[in-house]
Amino acid sequence: MPSPSRRTVLATTGTAVGGVLMAGGLPTQATAASSEVSTPGDPWRTVLDDADLVWQKLPKTWYEGPFLGNGFLGSGIYAEPGTQPGGATTALRFNIQHSEVQDHRPQFGSLFGLARLPIGHFTLEPVGRITGIDWRLRLRDAELTGALTTDRGTLKLRAQVHDTRSVLAVEVTPSAGERDFRWVFHPAEAISPRAAFKPLPEGYAGNPPAEIKEYDGVTAAVQPLLAGGQHVTAWRERTRAEARTLYVNVAHSHPGTTARDRAVRAVRGAAAFSYDWLARSHRAWWHAYYRKSFLSLPDARMQRFYWIQLYKSAAAARRDAPVMATCGPWLEPTPWPNTWWNLNVQLEYWLIHGSNHVELDAVTRALSEFRTNLTKEMAAPYRADSLGIPRTTDPSLVNGASVTDGGYGVGIPGQDPPTPEVGNLMWALHNVWLSYRHTMERPILQDVLFPLLRKAVNYYLHFLEPGADGKLHLPATYSPEYGGNSRDCNYDLMLLKWGCRTLLEVSELLGVEDKLAPRWREVVSRLTAYPTDANGYMIGADIPFAKSHRHYSHMLAVYPLYEVTGRTAEERALIERSLAHWVGFEGALQGYTFTGAASMSALLGKGEDALKYLGQLMSRFIQPNTMYKESGPVIETPLSAAQSLHDMVCQSWGDVIRVFPALPSAWADLTVHNFRTQGAFLLSAVREGGATRWVRLVSEAGAPCVVRHGIAGAIEVRDGRGRHLPYEDEGDGAVKITLRRGGSALITAKGDRPDLRISPVEPNEEAPRWGLPAA
Numbered sequence: 103m104p105s106p107s108r109r110t111v112l113a114t115t116g117t118a119v120g121g122v123l124m125a126g127g128l129p130t131q132a133t134a135a136s137s138e139v140s141t142p143g144d145p146w147r148t149v150l151d152d153a154d155l156v157w158q159k160l161p162k163t164w165y166e167g168p169f170l171g172n173g174f175l176g177s178g179i180y181a182e183p184g185t186q187p188g189g190a191t192t193a194l195r196f197n198i199q200h201s202e203v204q205d206h207r208p209q210f211g212s213l214f215g216l217a218r219l220p221i222g223h224f225t226l227e228p229v230g231r232i233t234g235i236d237w238r239l240r241l242r243d244a245e246l247t248g249a250l251t252t253d254r255g256t257l258k259l260r261a262q263v264h265d266t267r268s269v270l271a272v273e274v275t276p277s278a279g280e281r282d283f284r285w286v287f288h289p290a291e292a293i294s295p296r297a298a299f300k301p302l303p304e305g306y307a308g309n310p311p312a313e314i315k316e317y318d319g320v321t322a323a324v325q326p327l328l329a330g331g332q333h334v335t336a337w338r339e340r341t342r343a344e345a346r347t348l349y350v351n352v353a354h355s356h357p358g359t360t361a362r363d364r365a366v367r368a369v370r371g372a373a374a375f376s377y378d379w380l381a382r383s384h385r386a387w388w389h390a391y392y393r394k395s396f397l398s399l400p401d402a403r404m405q406r407f408y409w410i411q412l413y414k415s416a417a418a419a420r421r422d423a424p425v426m427a428t429c430g431p432w433l434e435p436t437p438w439p440n441t442w443w444n445l446n447v448q449l450e451y452w453l454i455h456g457s458n459h460v461e462l463d464a465v466t467r468a469l470s471e472f473r474t475n476l477t478k479e480m481a482a483p484y485r486a487d488s489l490g491i492p493r494t495t496d497p498s499l500v501n502g503a504s505v506t507d508g509g510y511g512v513g514i515p516g517q518d519p520p521t522p523e524v525g526n527l528m529w530a531l532h533n534v535w536l537s538y539r540h541t542m543e544r545p546i547l548q549d550v551l552f553p554l555l556r557k558a559v560n561y562y563l564h565f566l567e568p569g570a571d572g573k574l575h576l577p578a579t580y581s582p583e584y585g586g587n588s589r590d591c592n593y594d595l596m597l598l599k600w601g602c603r604t605l606l607e608v609s610e611l612l613g614v615e616d617k618l619a620p621r622w623r624e625v626v627s628r629l630t631a632y633p634t635d636a637n638g639y640m641i642g643a644d645i646p647f648a649k650s651h652r653h654y655s656h657m658l659a660v661y662p663l664y665e666v667t668g669r670t671a672e673e674r675a676l677i678e679r680s681l682a683h684w685v686g687f688e689g690a691l692q693g694y695t696f697t698g699a700a701s702m703s704a705l706l707g708k709g710e711d712a713l714k715y716l717g718q719l720m721s722r723f724i725q726p727n728t729m730y731k732e733s734g735p736v737i738e739t740p741l742s743a744a745q746s747l748h749d750m751v752c753q754s755w756g757d758v759i760r761v762f763p764a765l766p767s768a769w770a771d772l773t774v775h776n777f778r779t780q781g782a783f784l785l786s787a788v789r790e791g792g793a794t795r796w797v798r799l800v801s802e803a804g805a806p807c808v809v810r811h812g813i814a815g816a817i818e819v820r821d822g823r824g825r826h827l828p829y830e831d832e833g834d835g836a837v838k839i840t841l842r843r844g845g846s847a848l849i850t851a852k853g854d855r856p857d858l859r860i861s862p863v864e865p866n867e868e869a870p871r872w873g874l875p876a877a
Contacts, residue, residue, distance in 0.1 A: 138822055138858065139775070139786050139798055139858045139859075139860060140858060140859055140860070141396075141775070141859065141860045142859055143861075145396060145398070145860055145861050145862050146242070146389075146392050146393055146396065147242060148862050149396075149398055149405065149409060149862050150241045150242040150392060150409055151240075151242065152402070152405075152406065152862075153241055153405070153406040153408075153409040153410055153872075154238050154239060154240055154241055154871070155168065155238070155239040155241075155410065155727060155728075155871060155872045155873035156237065156238050156239075156871050156873045156874075156875050157235055157236070157237040157238075157248070157873045157874045157875070158234075158235065158236055158874065158875055158876035159235070159874040159875075159876065160180075160181050160191060160232065160234075160235050160874075161179070161180040161181065161726075161727070161873075161874055162180055162181045162183075163180055164178050164180065164197075164432065164434045164729065164735050165725035165726065165727065165729050165731060165735070166180060166725065166726045166727055166874060167179045167180035167727060168237065168239045168246045168727065168873075169239075169414075169417065169432055169727065169729075170244065170245075170246060170261060170262060170263040170270070170417065171263050171417035171418055171430070171431045171432065172263050172264070172265050172266075172268055172416075172417065172420065173201065173416070173417070173418060173419050173420030173422075173423035173431065173462075173464075174200055174201050174202060174268050174420070174423050174431065175198075175199075175200050175263050175268045175269075175270060175351070175352055175431065176197070176199045176200070176201070176263065176417070176418070176430065176431030176432045176433075177196050177197055177198060177199070177261075177263060177270050177432075178196075178197045178199075178432045178434070179194065179195065179196050179197070179246065179261070180194075180195055181193075181194060181195065181232075182194060182195045182225050183195075190231040190232070191231070191232040192227065192231075192232075193225040193226060193227045193228070193286075194225065194226040194228075194232070194250065195223050195224070195225055195226075196223060196224045196225075196226065196261075196270070196272065197223045197432065197433075197434075198221050198222055198223055198224065198270065198287075198335055198350060198352060199220065199221055199352075199431055199432055199433040200221060200333070200352040200354065200431065201218070201423055201424045201426075201427065201430070201431040201497070202354045202423075202424060202497065203218060203219050203221055203333045203352065203354045204216060204217060204218050204219055204354075204440075204496055204497065205217055205219055205292075205294065205309070205327065205329065206327060206329035206330070206331065206356045206357070207306075207328065207329045207502075208500055208501075208502035209502065210303045210305075210306045210502065211303065211501070211502040212440050212492070212494045212495055212496055212500070212501045212502050213294065213296045213300075213438075213439060213440060213494060214294045214296060214297070214302065214303055214306050215294075215303075215306065215502055216440065216495075216496040216500060216501075216502055217294035217295065217296060217439040217440055217496075218295070218427055218433050218439045218440060218496075219290075219292045219293070219294070219309070219325075219333070219433075220290035220291070220292070220293075220295060220433055220435075221289070221290055221325070221333065221335055221352060221433075222287060222288050222289040222290040222312075222323065222335060223287075223288050223290070224285050224286065224287050224288070224337075224348070224350070225285070225286045225288065226250075226257070226259075226272075226274070226283065226285060227283060227284050227285070227286060228250065228252045228254070228257060228280055228283045229252065229254045229255075229279060229280050229281075229282050229283055230252030230253040230254030230255065230279065230280065231252055231253045231254075232250060232251070232252050233251050233252055233253055234250075234251040235248065235249070235250050235251065236248050236249050236251075237249075237873075239873070241392075241409060241410065241413045242385075242388065242389065242392065243262075243381070243384075243385045243388060243389075244262060244263075244265070244384065244385070244388045244413065244416075244417065245260060245261065245262045245381065245384075245385070246259070246260065246261040246262075247259070247260050247261075252279075252280060254279035254280055255276065255277035255278060255279030255280040256276070256277045256280065257274050257275070257276050257277075257280050257283060258274070258275040258276075259272060259273065259274050259275075260272070260273045260377060260381075261273070262377075262380070262381060262384055263417075264372070264380055264383075264384050265383070265384050265387040265388065266383065266384075266387070267351075267368065267371070267372050267380065268351060268352075268368065269349055269350060269351050269368060269369065269372040269380070270348075270349070270350040270351075271347055271348070271349055271350075271372065271377055271380055272347065272348045272350075273345050273346070273347040273377040274345065274346050274347075274348075275344050275345045275346075276344070276346070285337075285339060285348055287314070287321075287323060287335065287337065289311070289312040289314070289323050289325065289335070291308050291311075292308055292309035292310075292312070292325050292327070292333075293307075293308030293309065294439055295433065295434070295435050295436045295437075295439040295734075296436070296437050296438075296439050298435050299435075299436075299437040299733075299734075300437065307328075309325065309326065309327050309328050310326055310328070312324060312325040312326075312335075313326075317336075317362075317366050318366075318370075319338060319370070320336050320337070320338045320366045320369050320370055320373075321336065321337055321338065322334050322335065322336040322337075322362055322365060322366055323335045323336075324361075324362050327356065329356065329357070330356060330357035330358075331354070331355050331356030331357045331358060331359065331361070332354075332355060332356075332359050332361045332362065333352065333353065333354040333355075333361055334352065334353050334354075334361040334362045334364075334365040334366075335350065335351075335352050335365065336350070336351050336352075336353075336362075336365035336366045336368070336369045337349060337350045337351075337369060338369050338370070338373045340373050342376055345377070347373075347376070347377050349369050349372045349373045350369070351365045351368035351369045351372070352365060353365035353368070388416070391416055391459070392409075392412065394457070394458040394459060394776060395456075395457045395458040395459070395774075395775065395776045395777055395778070396773065396774065396775035396776065396860055397457075397747075397751065397773070397774050397775075397777070398772065398773045398774075398861075398862040398863045399747075399751075399769050399771075399772050399773075399863060400768065400769055400770065400771055400772070400863050400864060400865050400866045401768070401769065401865070401866060401869075402865040402866070402867070402868065402869040403720070403869035403870070403872075404716070404720075404747070405865075406869075406871065406872055407720070407724070407728055407740075407743070407744075407872065408744055408747055410728045410872060411453065411728065411740055411741055411743070411744035412453075412457055412459070412744070414430075414728070414737075414740070414741065415453060415454065415457075415459065415462060415741060416459070416462065417430075417431075418430035418431055418432075418450075418737065419450070419451070419454070419462040419464055420461075420462060420464065421461055421462060421463055421464055421467050422464070422467070423464055424441070424464065424468070424497030425441050425447055425464045425465055425468045425497060426441070426446075426447065426450045426451075426464070426737060427439070427440055427441050427442075428440070428441070428442055428446055428734075428735070428736045428737065428738070429734070429735040429736060429737050430737045432735070434734065434735045435734065436733075436734035436735055436736075437733055437734055438494075438734060438736065440494045440495065440496055441494060441495050441496065441497065442493065442494055443491050443492065443493060443494065443495065443526040443527075443529075443530055444493050444523060444526050444529075444582040444583075444655075445529075445582060445653060445655070445694070445738070446736070446737075446738045447465060447530060447533075447738075448529050448530060448532070448533055448662075449694060449697070449738040449739070449741060449742035449745070450737060450738045450741050450742075451463065451464075451465050451533055451741075452533070452536070452662070452741070452742060452745040452748075453741055453742070453744040453745045453748060455536050455537065455540040455778055456540075456745070456748040456751075456752065456777055456778055456779070457744075457748070457777070457778070458776050458777065458778040458784070460537055460540060460541055460778070463537050465530060465533045465534065465537075466533070466534045466537050466546060466550055468497070468499065469499075469527075469530060469531070469534060469550060469554060470549065470550045470554075472498045472499040472500075473489070473553075473554060475498055475499045475500050476489050476490070476491055476499055476527070476554075477489065478500075479491070479492055479495075479499070479500070479501055479511060479512050480512055480561075481512070481514055484561060484564060487557060487560050488557050488558075488560050488561035488564065489527055489554060489557035489558050489560075489561065490512035490524060490526070490527045490558065490561055491512065491526045491527040491530060492511045492512050492526070493521075493523055493526060493582075512524065513579070513580065515562075515565040515576055515577045515578065515579050515594075516565065516577030516578055518578075518580075518587055521580050521587075522578065522579045522580050522587060523579070523580040523582060524561070524562070524579050524580075524594055525579075525593050525594045525597040525598075525655075527554070527558045528555075528558050528559075528597035528598070528600070528601050529597060529658070531551060531554055531555050531558060531601075532597075532600065532662065532663065534546065534550055534551045534554075535551055535604060536780075538551060539780040539781070540778050540779065540780055540782060541782055541802075541803075542781065542782040542802070542803035542805055547608055547611060547612065548612055551604075551608060552605070552608050552609075552612065552614070555601055555604060555605055555608070556605060556616070556618070558601060559598065559601040559602060559605060559622070560618070562576070562594070562598050562601075563618075563621060563625075565577055566625065566629075568628075569630070571630070572628070573628055573629065573630040573631075574624070574625060574628045574629050574630060575589065575590055575630050576589065576590055576591065576594055576595065576598075577589060578591070578642075578644070579591040579593070579594045579642075580593075581593040581641045581642065581645075581653070581655050581656055582653050582655045583651070583652070583653050583655075584641050584645065584651055584653065584655075584656075586641075586644075586645055587644075588641055588642025588643060588644040588645040589642060589643045589644050590630055590633055590642050590643040591641065591642035591643075592632050592633060592639055592640065592641065592642060592655075592656040592657075592658075592659075593641075593642075593655040593656060593658065595629060595630065595632055596632060596658045596659040596663060596665070597658060597663075598625065598629065599625065599626060599629055599659075599665070600658075600659075600663045600665065602622040602623075602625040602626050603622075603626055605618075605619075605622050606619060606622050606623065606626070632659060634676065634680075637679065637680070637683040638676060638677075638679040638680025638681075638682075638683050638684075639656050639657050639676075639680045640656065641656050642656075647680075647683060647684065649687060649689075649690070650687035650688060650689035650690035650691060651684070651687065651690055652690050652691055652692040652694065652695045654684065654695070654698040654699075654702075657680055657681075657684065657698075657702070660677050660680070660681075660702055660705065661698060661701050661702045661705060662701070664705070664755035664756060667705060667755075667756070668705065668706055674706065677702065677705075677706065678706070681699060681702050681703070684699075685699050685715075692723065692732055692739070693719050693722075693723035693724070693730050693732075693739035693740075693743075694738060694739045694742055696715045696716065696718050696719040696722075696723070697715075697716070697719060697739060697742040697743045697745070697746045698742075699711075699715040700712040700713075700715040700716045700719075700743075700746040700749070700750075701745065701746045701749045703715060703764065704746065704749040704750045704753070704763065704764035705749070705753070705764075706764075707763055707764050708764060709750055709764040709765045709766040709767075709769075710766045710767070712746065712749070712750050712764050712766070713750075713766040713768075715746075716743060716746060716747075719739070719743055723739065724739075724740060724743075726872065726873060726874055727872060727873060728740050728872055748777075749764065750763070750764045750765060750766075751765070751772070751774055751777070752774065752777055752779060752785060754779035754780040754781065754783075755780065757780070757781070757806065757808060758808045758809070758810055758836060759779050759780075759781070759783060759785065759799070759807070759808065759809040759810065760809075760810045761785065761787050761794060761797050761809065761810065761811055761812050762787065762789055762794055762812050763810070763812075765789070767792070768866060769789075770789070770790075770791055770792040771789055771790055771791070771863040771864065772788070772789040772863060773787075773788050773789075773860060773861060773862065773863055774786065774787050774788075775860045779799075781801075781803065781805035781806070781807065782801070782802040782803035782805060783799045783800065783801055783802070783805070783807065784799070784800040784802065785797070785798070785799055786798040786799075786860065788856070788860075793813075793814065794811060794812040794813050795813075795850075795854075795856045796813075796848060796849065796850045796854070796856045796858065797809065797811045797812075797813070797848070797849040797850075798846060798847065798848045798849070798858075799839075799841070799846065799847050799849075800844075800845070800846045801841040801842065801843060801844065801845050801846070802843065802844070803843055804841065804842050804843035804845075806838070807838065807839045807840070807841050807847070808832055808836055808837070808838045808839075809836060809837060809839070809849070810834065810835050810836040811835065811836075811837065811849045812835065813849060813850065813851050814851070815851055815852070816851070816852035817837070817849055817850065817851060817852055818849070818850055818851075818852050818853070818854075819837065819839060819847050819848070819849050820847070820848045820850075821845065821846060821847060821848075822845075822846045822848075827839060827840075827847055828840070837849070
């Protein structure tokens with residue numbers, strides 16, 4: 103597959119008029135009559151085909167193989183562990199996992215009694231010995247295609263997890279020598295995956311074995327649960343012409359036993375159709391998904407990585423699916439078999455905003471839907487007016503924290519146990535704030551953010567006390583994972599100040615005169631300064647930052663809260679000193695250390711440093727299929743790396759849209775289209791030869807528009823019909839433009855009429871594909 107380039111295939115419906123391509127009736131050059139952007143040909147197909155993962159070597163683990171999913175049902179594919187004498191591979195494994203399948207015994211805590219439960223896997227067992235493979239995970243179609251070669255013949259396969267039917271369909275077309283291949287289902291023991299890593303709680307045992315029976319042509323493995331309910335894996339194989347297609351569905355029910363009938367119906371319904379018939383609607387959904395935004399940069403390996411993360415996001419997340427657990431829908435043996443709220447969730451969902459995929463936002467939906475359960479997680483004296491979220495929960499935000507090692511409930515400042523990790527809900531609500539800011543949808547603000555944030559802040563207000571210095575102080579709380587409790591912990595101080603400032607802003611937006619507003623203002627003005635020392639930000643007043651630590655929880659005011667941004671030389675020096683000190687301790691650094699460092703560098707405009715940190719992430723931590731591990735499979739870090747790329751390409755904090763704020767010199771050319779910014783703007787922009795050529799913004803909400811465009815010299819601003827728009831010079835390369843809802847503005851150098859086609863850029867050099875290519 104050729105690398106992407108600026109050479110694009112012109113749309114077959116386009117016609118040339120005076121040397122200017124007309125695509126869909128829109129000119130591709132800015133003229134006095136129009137400032138519209140066009141996409142002749144199919145740039146999405148170009149970049150997505152180029153980003154396909156390939157395998158010419160057999161993957162042997164979760165970290166190497168293809169993965170399919172739709173936010174609910176997931177399948178990871180790799181060689182079945184275990185070999186015949188002489189080392190021959192005997193079978194291919196298709197894992198079957200589902201994000202809704204969990205236990206329901208809260209008395210054993212979120213990590214055992216409420217844990218996600220393994221379901222099982224199918225083995226594709228050829229007649230002969232596997233000798234080779236040639237596979238491609240086609241991102242554009244969300245489909246695995248290719249062939250498996252044995253010493254008896256070949257097995258051509260296609261596989262998809264259907265977007266809406268939630269059915270895994272695997273079509274296998276065998277050669278003559280492989281006609282007798284078979285599928286075998288292997289139910290997993292329905293026990294928390296943490297059991298392989300930690301001692302079992304007293305009285306805890308796995309669930310009874312699954313029962314496999316046939317129901318009118320559909321086979322089902324019915325897994326009963328000790329707490330009531332069941333999860334069921336149903337399947338059927340159909341033969342059409344030379345091809346045999348396996349259809350698989352998983353359903354879960356608690357406390358009822360409806361899962362079996364639902365799974366059997368789903369399989370029977372899907373099996374009535376051919377693989378190709380199912381694939382049509384499946385592919386249509388994915389094609390529309392990708393076309394909501396576009397990014398191309400000259401680093402081919404990084405560009406491919408980015409598009410794989412967009413694929414991974416939609417394979418792992420949907421608004422109505424459970425909030426992602428630590429390894430998404432692809433459950434494997436792990437010490438972390440549930441949803442983690444002290445960093446993982448937040449990082450998993452950041453990229454949905456800039457990439458214009460807010461339809462994947464399960465965080466806002468879950469926090470709203472299960473807010474009553476959050477109340478129940480609080481200690482009794484605080485339930486009336488406060489909220490928090492434990493470190494770990496199940497999909498309905500239940501924890502079961504009364505159990506030893508049960509998942510660390512909402513701690514009480516100044517007390518331990520439970521560990522007083524208090525800020526997790528505040529940080530999660532920052533994600534909700536981002537969803538509001540990128541869409542400007544009032545219901546998010548009014549129905550979710552304001553009532554939940556008010557109670558999250560209120561919890562802190564119970565414990566704030568004035569000190570001898572006249573400032574407000576917090577008793578000892580816990581900074582995630584550092585060890586030890588500290589007064590005036592930066593994790594909590596930074597989130598508390600952000601929360602109070604945001605409540606004041608939201609109150610004004612909603613026109614609410616809240617009785618607590620004076621208290622919020624007092625916190626903003628009197629809260630003690632964030633503890634620092636000669637090395638920068640401390641963990642808290644009692645604990646310096648003095649050892650290797652993967653989290654950047656002590657620096658949230660820098661990123662992602664953007665309160666401390668380097669506005670002054672002193673502030674910039676503090677950020678630089680804190681960042682250098684944090685990453686300077688080797689030993690405990692992990693992948694998201696480097697994504698955080700990259701985004702902080704991007705904040706400072708240091709594109710070379712940001713790229714350096716992402717390079718370390720790629721070389722040290724990212725696996726062949728772009729997955730990631732820390733003692734077990736985890737998913738947040740690669741997704742947050744995509745957000746770090748966003749931060750290099752565009753930032754929109756502080757009511758200013760910054761175009762290309764932190765690009766390395768090697769990225770002289772870059773194209774972005776329909777990138778979603780705060781204020782609900784869609785940004786398109788092109789950089790050529792190291793300079794920004796043009797910037798276009800479309801307003802969805804009519805919000806104030808201030809943009810730092812990066813175009814040198816005098817500029818022109820025109821609307822969608824090519825008419826000049828007035829603007830105000832805000833200084834520092836920024837202009838303020840008045841745009842109504844639906845209005846657009848094109849910014850160019852004065853007198854310039856650039857080509858407004860959206861096309862992939864030419865790569866700087868060849869790079870290997872992700873997956874396991876032959877070389």
